[in-house]
Amino acid sequence: MKKTAIAATLCAGLALTACTTTEKVNVMQPGDRAMTCAQLKDEFARLDTVKRDADSDKGVNAANVAAVLFFWPAAAGNYLNARDAERLVSERRTHLMTYYNEKQCDNPANANLTFQVPSFLLEPIATGE
Numbered sequence: 297m298k299k300t301a302i303a304a305t306l307c308a309g310l311a312l313t314a315c316t317t318t319e320k321v322n323v324m325q326p327g328d329r330a331m332t333c334a335q336l337k338d339e340f341a342r343l344d345t346v347k348r349d350a351d352s353d354k355g356v357n358a359a360n361v362a363a364v365l366f367f368w369p370a371a372a373g374n375y376l377n378a379r380d381a382e383r384l385v386s387e388r389r390t391h392l393m394t395y396y397n398e399k400q401c402d403n404p405a406n407a408n409l410t411f412q413v414p415s416f417l418l419e420p421i422a423t424g425e
Contacts, residue, residue, distance in 0.1 A: 319346050320380070323387045333366045333401035336392055349377040 331339065381398065 298372065314374055319349065321346060321384050321388050323384060324392055329395055331392075331395065333396070333399055336396050336399075336401060339392060343385050343389055350381040350385070397409065
């Protein structure tokens, strides 16, 4: 009885850790246009980290092996979740590159260039209107 309870607890713990969680990013976020070149570069670095995490979630890792052994649809879900996260990262990068190029961030003189966006333009975005 005690061995069964221990085995059940271990299996439950393994099943709970069998799913990966890849961060999903919003393609367009309030304040994107107002970001400085330095902030854009920081966001690109963060997106690279999210993409690396998604790549590792698609490969062979402990969560995916456990998913295949105990509940194979979870492995497919992990893969699709990671693929969706990669697509969102790519779309966000493309969206931000528009502002990066618009601000000519490759030009060192524009490193701290900012655009003043009137707050009345940002309010509908913040409230979701």
